[in-house]
Amino acid sequence: MKKKVAVLGATGMVGQRFVSLLNEHPYFEVTSLYASKNSAGKKYKDAVNWVIEPPLPSYAKDVVLKSFDERVEEDIVFSALPKEVADTLEIDLAKEGKFVFSNTASHRFDPFVPILIPEVNPHHIEAVKYQKTEGFIITNANCSTTGLVIPLKALMEKFTVKSVFVVTMQAISGAGINGLSALLIQGNVLPYIEKEEEKIESETRKILGEFKDGFILKSLPVFARANRVPVREGHTEVVFVETDADCEDAKLAFKNFVGIPQEISLPTAPEKPILLHEEMFRPQPVLDVNSGKGMSVSVGRIRKNNGFLTFTLLSHNTIRGAAGGSVLNAEFALKEGFI
Ligand SMILES: NC(=O)c1ccc[n+]([C@@H]2O[C@H](COP(=O)([O-])OP(=O)(O)OC[C@H]3O[C@@H](n4cnc5c(N)ncnc54)[C@H](OP(=O)(O)O)[C@@H]3O)[C@@H](O)[C@H]2O)c1
Structure with a gap:
């Protein structure tokens, strides 16, 4: 029943x-x-x-x-x-x-x-x-933290991660049904979302930390900058990770990542928590926001530069997030x- x-x-x-x-x-x-x-x-x-x-x-x-x-x-x-x-x-x-x-x-x-x-x-x-x-x-x-920690977890299962920088481009729907006037956001980018950067930084450390009779936050520097952009749904994030993983390592880690929801076939679990894109112009909210019925995080634009692995991710803010x-x-x- x-x-x-x-x-x-x-x-x-x-x-x-x-x-x-x-x-x-x-x-x-x-x-x-x-x-x-x-x-x-x-x-x-x-x-x-x-x-x-x-x-x-x-x-x-x-x-x-x-x-x-x-x-x-x-x-x-x-x-x-x-x-x-x-x-x-x-x-x-x-x-x-x-x-x-x-x-x-x-x-x-x-x-x-x-x-x-x-x-x-x-x-x-x-x-x-x-x-x-x-x-x-x-x-x-x-909703922005969720999209970030899934690929971070995939990397951390196999590689060292020393620090994380993230710049978000967050959809209007994240502000609620009556959240933003069209005058504020149409044709515009708002470079600040109240309390969002602090949430991304602290929640990431809690989620990636341990629980042993209490939560032990992960000792990981995370720096976030949050922007509101005129997109209807889907938060895009540009991520810089200080890590020993190279591009091919990271691609493999993202491609192969699964968790318990996939193993036990929960109804809302996407087949692939991370969908990897090799094309230069992906992921895009218009094309990719509903990947895995809105439950997959789309990742692309993977590069390595000066010890930092960089990638762009997209996550559905009202579904996965x-x-x-x-x-x-x-x-x-x-x-x-x-x-
Ligand atoms: N939007 C996102 O992407 C997102 C993502 C993750 C988390 N969240 C969080 O989820 C929560 C809801 O966000 P939302 O974007 O769905 O907000 P929303 O569109 O503004 O909806 C708010 C809901 O709460 C009801 N409500 C308002 N005041 C109430 C009251 N005094 N008593 C009982 N119900 C009341 C509203 O009912 P009426 O229609 O009757 O006013 C409406 O159903 C927020 O805490 C938000 O931070 C949002």
């Missing part, structure tokens, strides 16, 4: 992805959709401003949206809430015994909350056993017996 799940923040950019990805999911069935009080009481199809390419699934159309005045009944909760709401609400839900899969930055650095990417740090899921609540919180990384990542985490938690 499928597990009943609730989606919180269901009308937003990430919430819409959840509604789409959970359509006919083999393990999960959406039985409640939550949004703000402004939307509560309306049918989902009337409240949502549906902006993603797959059509609104028919199961969700007539579901009446709830607000948090109504108790969450489902044991499994996918959260796509603004940080200020998630700060307390996700903790309250975990205390009530719910298994919360969060996209928000609120709890990523709580002592026993993993930032989980099952191909990269599957053992970090053990941390939930230390959470002092009946349920637990498992978070996603920031948000809703798809959360659904994969829930599939993994269920299969590993944490739910």
